[in-house]
Amino acid sequence: xxxPTRNRILETTAELFRKQGYNGTGIKQIxxxxxxxxxxxxxxxxxxxxxxxxxxxxxxxxxxxLLLPAVFDPAPDLATGAREFFxxxxxxxxxxxxxxxxxxxxxxxxxxxxxxxxxxxxxDVFDLWIAAGTQYLSERGLAEPVARRLxxxxxxxxxxxxxLARAGRSLEPLQIAGDLVSAQFAAEPARL
Amino acid sequence: xxxPTRNRILETTAELFRKQGYNGTGIKQIxxxxxxxxxxxxxxxxxxxxxxxxxxxxxxxxxxxLLLPAVFDPAPDLATGAREFFxxxxxxxxxxxxxxxxxxxxxxxxxxxxxxxxxxxxxDVFDLWIAAGTQYLSERGLAEPVARRLxxxxxxxxxxxxxLARAGRSLEPLQIAGDLVSAQFAAEPARL
DNA sequence: GTCTATATCTCGATAGAC
DNA sequence: GTCTATCGAGATATAGAC
Numbered sequence: 001x002x003x004p005t006r007n008r009i010l011e012t013t014a015e016l017f018r019k020q021g022y023n024g025t026g027i028k029q030i031x032x033x034x035x036x037x038x039x040x041x042x043x044x045x046x047x048x049x050x051x052x053x054x055x056x057x058x059x060x061x062x063x064x065x066l067l068l069p070a071v072f073d074p075a076p077d078l079a080t081g082a083r084e085f086f087x088x089x090x091x092x093x094x095x096x097x098x099x100x101x102x103x104x105x106x107x108x109x110x111x112x113x114x115x116x117x118x119x120x121x122x123x124d125v126f127d128l129w130i131a132a133g134t135q136y137l138s139e140r141g142l143a144e145p146v147a148r149r150l151x152x153x154x155x156x157x158x159x160x161x162x163x164l165a166r167a168g169r170s171l172e173p174l175q176i177a178g179d180l181v182s183a184q185f186a187a188e189p190a191r192l
Numbered sequence: 193x194x195x196p197t198r199n200r201i202l203e204t205t206a207e208l209f210r211k212q213g214y215n216g217t218g219i220k221q222i223x224x225x226x227x228x229x230x231x232x233x234x235x236x237x238x239x240x241x242x243x244x245x246x247x248x249x250x251x252x253x254x255x256x257x258l259l260l261p262a263v264f265d266p267a268p269d270l271a272t273g274a275r276e277f278f279x280x281x282x283x284x285x286x287x288x289x290x291x292x293x294x295x296x297x298x299x300x301x302x303x304x305x306x307x308x309x310x311x312x313x314x315x316d317v318f319d320l321w322i323a324a325g326t327q328y329l330s331e332r333g334l335a336e337p338v339a340r341r342l343x344x345x346x347x348x349x350x351x352x353x354x355x356l357a358r359a360g361r362s363l364e365p366l367q368i369a370g371d372l373v374s375a376q377f378a379a380e381p382a383r384l
Numbered sequence: 385g386t387c388t389a390t391a392t393c394t395c396g397a398t399a400g401a402c
Numbered sequence: 403g404t405c406t407a408t409c410g411a412g413a414t415a416t417a418g419a420c
Contacts, residue, residue: 003403005403005404019305019306020215020302020305020306021213021215021301021302023212023213023215023216023302024215024302024306026394026395026396027395027396027397028394028395028396036404037403037404037405037406038397038405038406038407039398039399039400039403039404039405039406040403040404040405042396042397042398043403043404044403048396048397049396049397097305098304098305099305105301105355106298106301106302108355108358108359109213109297109298109301109355109358110212110213110215110216110298110302112290112358112359113211113212113289113290113291113358114211114212114216119359122359123359123360123361126356126359126360127360149368149371152356152364152365152368152369153349153368153369153372155352155356155365156348156349156352156353156355156356156365156368156369156372157345157348157349157352157369157372158352159351159352159355159356160347160348160349160350160351160352160353160355161348161352163297163300163301163348163351163352164318164344164347164348164351166300166301166304166305167300167304167311167314167315167318168315168318168319169315172344173344173347173348176341176344176345176348177344177345177348177349179341180345180348180349180372180373180376181372183376183379184372184375187375195385197385197386218412218413218414219413219414219415220412220413220414228386228387229386229387229388230387230388230389230415231385231386231387231388231416231417231418232385232386232387234414234415234416235385235386236385240414240415241414241415
């Protein structure tokens, strides 16, 4: 069930995960920032921190899957859409004081080798993004294997650029990665 | 000073950071795995966990900076070197049971917005890698601005591919990212 | 320099009143 | 469903014997 309290816990946790990851975020900090009594968290998430984290990863992942079509739709061609995607990501990152990058990357690296249920949640999100991107680019005229390659390449370049940008407080990695991906799109002939 | 005990602590901590990051690694776990008494850690690192982490980040970063020339030197051309770089990274990652990817990426994301001294340490490492890669590629015949662009693009693609590969237990992201970067190298004409 | 014991704090989680 | 009090275990860090 989606009560207001439950949603507030999910949103607050997602925000804290983007900023400081899974291990860096305590249950106490979550309930404090969500202005929620302690017991409510365990009422809504009986599985504790692991269940809460898995739900946060999946819901945040589903939200962010909508960004690709939202940015690419108005673009005249895919190369322009790709460049715009990285530009907007950088703009948002800088405005958030180098805080708001990928909702699941930090968690994904933290848990990949030590928490199997959470690792699967992050894998499912990446698979969702790849499937959604592949379908979208296919519908815009790319052959399906090419669409898949470009989607994965774009996600890799974006995730890596986020790391360097946050560490160095600089937009340069996002600009360069955006150019690199955009060039790949420009080099692929549309099927239509 | 570089005593054996001190080095063992540094190496063990680096290993644990690659596997589970900064917040996921406890002091107790470090001294247990390094077979070192508890007090020795605070004798060699009076600044505690933060000082130890900063030293681990910088020394591991300096070690990994040597990998690029080691892989690119035997390659007949830069595009081949880039492809080989990603191939070897993937081979090592899979052999380590999806554990051994980037020595500082997890830490970099964890601390970027919450621990300024450590954030600066990760920034310094990325800057070192960029400077070393730019110089190497310049010496192999690329114009310096091009060398810098390609170095940053390669690091971004590699870091992002590591995230997807570890989360999905798959080499596909590394293969695709390697192809993408290699194509960029092939597209740049050497200056010599 | 090495090692043990321990202080202090915060963690995730539970119990139970309301 | 909401909220408080508290548990036991773990964390980082310190004190001091050797």
